[in-house]
Amino acid sequence: MDMELSTTTLVLFILLAACGITQSLVVPIAKYSGVPNSDITQALTNAWREACASPTASKIVIPRGNEDSGFERALFNMLITLPYLAMVFLTVKNFGFNFMKHAVVRIITSKDSKNFNVNELGCQNFTFDGFKVIAPGNSLNTDGIHLGRSNGVRILNTDIAVGDDCISIDDGSVNTHIYNVKCGPGHGISVGSLGKYTTEAPVEGLILKKVTLTNTDNGLRIKSWPSAPGTSPISNLYYEDVTMINIRNPIIIDQEIALGTNNPSKIRIRNVSFKNIRGTSLTKEGVNLICSSVLSCEQVMLCDIDLKFNGALAVAVCRNVRPTIAGRALPFVAAN
Numbered sequence: 597m598d599m600e601l602s603t604t605t606l607v608l609f610i611l612l613a614a615c616g617i618t619q620s621l622v623v624p625i626a627k628y629s630g631v632p633n634s635d636i637t638q639a640l641t642n643a644w645r646e647a648c649a650s651p652t653a654s655k656i657v658i659p660r661g662n663e664d665s666g667f668e669r670a671l672f673n674m675l676i677t678l679p680y681l682a683m684v685f686l687t688v689k690n691f692g693f694n695f696m697k698h699a700v701v702r703i704i705t706s707k708d709s710k711n712f713n714v715n716e717l718g719c720q721n722f723t724f725d726g727f728k729v730i731a732p733g734n735s736l737n738t739d740g741i742h743l744g745r746s747n748g749v750r751i752l753n754t755d756i757a758v759g760d761d762c763i764s765i766d767d768g769s770v771n772t773h774i775y776n777v778k779c780g781p782g783h784g785i786s787v788g789s790l791g792k793y794t795t796e797a798p799v800e801g802l803i804l805k806k807v808t809l810t811n812t813d814n815g816l817r818i819k820s821w822p823s824a825p826g827t828s829p830i831s832n833l834y835y836e837d838v839t840m841i842n843i844r845n846p847i848i849i850d851q852e853i854a855l856g857t858n859n860p861s862k863i864r865i866r867n868v869s870f871k872n873i874r875g876t877s878l879t880k881e882g883v884n885l886i887c888s889s890v891l892s893c894e895q896v897m898l899c900d901i902d903l904k905f906n907g908a909l910a911v912a913v914c915r916n917v918r919p920t921i922a923g924r925a926l927p928f929v930a931a932n
């Protein structure tokens with residue numbers, strides 16, 4: 597069955613894979629007393645039921661005015677039960693996906709959100725495909741997609757332009773896949789920051805391929821706090837085929853975010869590979885691997901790194917790590 601929800605400001609398509617239908621039924625939520633600027637949860641539920649029961653393709657019509665009235669809450673409460681969905685969504689608000697399983701979100705645009713654009717917590721097997729996030733480069737805390745405590749999130753074919761991290765992969769993120777993503781402006785793609793709390797869970801398993809970062813502060817960043825109690829490790833991260841255009845810190849492991857501390861991070865970083873990373877750096881230090889002095893980073897690999905600063909090869913700075921080098925490499929310089 598095909599379902600379509602639309603207003604003049606929201607366009608949304610929901611596809612349920614289970615049904616295969618051709619004709620069209622229109623269900624205005626007004627039929628179920630859904631009026632603009634009111635809580636439409638019940639009306640939407642009823643309209644949804646009718647649309648779903650229809651043997652023909654169906655469309656739910658929501659009039660303008662419901663964007664701020666629990667529409668998203670009502671909608672996402674239902675989406676939790678869907679095995680498959682595809683949507684086109686234009687909104688000025690942000691949204692959260694919490695505790696969802698086996699869902700696919702296609703072609704959503706999230707525009708000028710006030711905080712995190714998408715906050716994913718406790719999700720399993722969740723795919724973004726053809727997602728778009730737009731927020732001004734100078735807006736604070738507008739992470740594009742923030743992941744936490746989620747297993748099996750895939751972010752595919754997605755463009756993110758924001759004021760903070762394009763994608764932040766926070767505590768408890770396991771088996772994350774990022775493929776064919778464009779990021780910029782923004783702060784780049786970050787794992788962490790970790791370490792602030794003892795209740796954090798490990799970050800394990802990231803495969804990132806075919807990503808272009810343009811005019812972002814950081815490119816690929818892994819960060820943990822020094823002088824912090826958390827000990828959950830970060831492991832098994834693989835980055836390949838990344839193009840950097842005018843990035844301040846293209847590759848950066850930073851376990852000493854707060855300077856002037858002599859209490860190093862307790863977060864162990866293990867098995868991190870960067871392969872075929874090319875482009876331009878805005879600083880001489882294209883690669884910064886600054887690891888914790890108590891743990892060192894283990895099994896870090898740099899393979900075919902080709903980053904230029906002012907037309908010449910950039911340099912790599914390492915502290916408390918001995919990366920394995922293969923293929924093209926940047927010259928190493930001593931850390932300060």
Ligand SMILES: *[C@@H]1O[C@H](CO)[C@@H](O)[C@H](O)[C@H]1NC(C)=O
Nearest residue numbers: 679680697698699700721722
């Ligand atoms: C993940 O979700 C998709 C549908 O969104 C489903 O087809 C697939 O079987 C799920 N995979 C697992 C491992 O549960």
Ligand SMILES: *[C@@H]1O[C@H](CO)[C@@H](O)[C@H](O)[C@H]1NC(C)=O
Nearest residue numbers: 801802803831832833834867
């Ligand atoms: C290192 O991480 C990669 C990417 O997640 C994974 O495929 C590989 O099995 C890991 N290797 C070890 C030795 O854990």
